[in-house]
Amino acid sequence: MKFIKYAFLFVFTLSPVYAATVVATVGGVPITDTDITARTKLMARQGKTSTDNRRVALQNIIDDSVKLNYAANFGVKPTDEDAATELKRMNLSGLSASEREMAISAIKAEIAWQVVIARTILPTVDVSRDDVSAMKNDLSRDQGLPIEMTIVRLVDVPESVVAKLRKPKDCDDAVKMAEDLGGAPQRFTAVQYELSADIRNRVVGLPLLTWSPRVDDSVLLVCGTKKTAEYGKLDDVIKQNAMYKQAMFIADQQLKQLRRKAVVVINDDRYKL
Numbered sequence: 465m466k467f468i469k470y471a472f473l474f475v476f477t478l479s480p481v482y483a484a485t486v487v488a489t490v491g492g493v494p495i496t497d498t499d500i501t502a503r504t505k506l507m508a509r510q511g512k513t514s515t516d517n518r519r520v521a522l523q524n525i526i527d528d529s530v531k532l533n534y535a536a537n538f539g540v541k542p543t544d545e546d547a548a549t550e551l552k553r554m555n556l557s558g559l560s561a562s563e564r565e566m567a568i569s570a571i572k573a574e575i576a577w578q579v580v581i582a583r584t585i586l587p588t589v590d591v592s593r594d595d596v597s598a599m600k601n602d603l604s605r606d607q608g609l610p611i612e613m614t615i616v617r618l619v620d621v622p623e624s625v626v627a628k629l630r631k632p633k634d635c636d637d638a639v640k641m642a643e644d645l646g647g648a649p650q651r652f653t654a655v656q657y658e659l660s661a662d663i664r665n666r667v668v669g670l671p672l673l674t675w676s677p678r679v680d681d682s683v684l685l686v687c688g689t690k691k692t693a694e695y696g697k698l699d700d701v702i703k704q705n706a707m708y709k710q711a712m713f714i715a716d717q718q719l720k721q722l723r724r725k726a727v728v729v730i731n732d733d734r735y736k737l
Contacts, residue, residue: 488522488730490529497732499525499566506563509556522735528573530722535576538583547571577715585711585718591703599702609656614688615667617650618642620681629675635687638673655692 486494503521507513514520535541547568559567616638618625625645632638635651642649656664666676667686676684730736 485732487732487735488526488728490526490726490728491533492727493529495522495525502562502566506559506567509559509563519735524570526726526728527719527723528570530719530726531573531577531580533726534722535580538580540576540579540583542572542575542579544568544572546575550575577719581711581715585714586707589707589710589714591706591710595706596699596703599706610692611656612653612690612692613656613659613667613686614651614653615663616642616685616687617652617663618647618683619650621647621678621683622681623678626675626678626683629683631673631675632685632687634673638685638687653688 485497487497487500488495500518500521503525504517507517507521550571551564551567556567614635616635625647628645629641632641639649639651656668659667663684666679666684670676670684670686672686672689674685
């Protein structure tokens with residue numbers, strides 16, 4: 465079965481247990497304390513811990529049941545093979561038989577939910593060109609774009625020398641200018657997102673061939689830029705990510721509504737949601 469490959473949030477559905485206390489039921493199907501214990505163990509394996517693990521585990525079990533039941537309305541029923549393939553990709557080794565069984569069920573629920581999102585929500589989401597442009601600007605300012613930058617840097621430079629720096633014609637002119645003033649300029653080329661945060665923050669938005677303000681006795685100048693091969697696909701990537709985030713927000717709201725409609729009975733006051 466084909467499905468969108470996103471990083472799955474693993475939660476658990478029901479597993480057969482015997483002689484265990486029924487903590488809750490969802491749609492008449494029991495959830496036992498053994499189910500919850502097994503779920504918390506797997507959460508720990510995934511590095512997901514909280515001060516309220518057992519309540520979180522129960523909520524995840526309920527959500528899985530809700531997702532699977534809703535997806536069935538659209539004929540979406542992931543197979544054990546689908547889930548086993550994803551489990552292998554996640555490389556969760558050393559699971560006990562019961563943990564593996566519940567992991568398979570959890571993955572099937574998330575696969576089904578992603579398929580429902582792709583079929584029913586994503587087609588309704590639209591991101592405008594202005595939104596993409598704004599997000600690209602945010603990416604440029606905060607994270608760095610796939611743009612190759614050639615930078616000239618002067619370190620240990622006194623304010624008296626900075627005052628004599630003028631706008632160069634190109635990279636070579638910037639280097640010569642600094643050398644003529646007694647400096648030892650550093651010239652390097654790097655992709656913007658590979659720059660250290662302090663340098664990136666200083667050069668992003670800096671006009672081309674303009675010396676930056678002096679910070680920590682150093683000045684910087686961007687003397688050349690070039691878009692890398694990645695840049696050509698950037699708009700598509702940004703748009704897809706934005707659409708997916710919007711779709712997931714809508715899906716979360718829908719899940720809350722479905723959860724409210726589900727017939728959930730909590731038998732243990734410690735697990736009241």
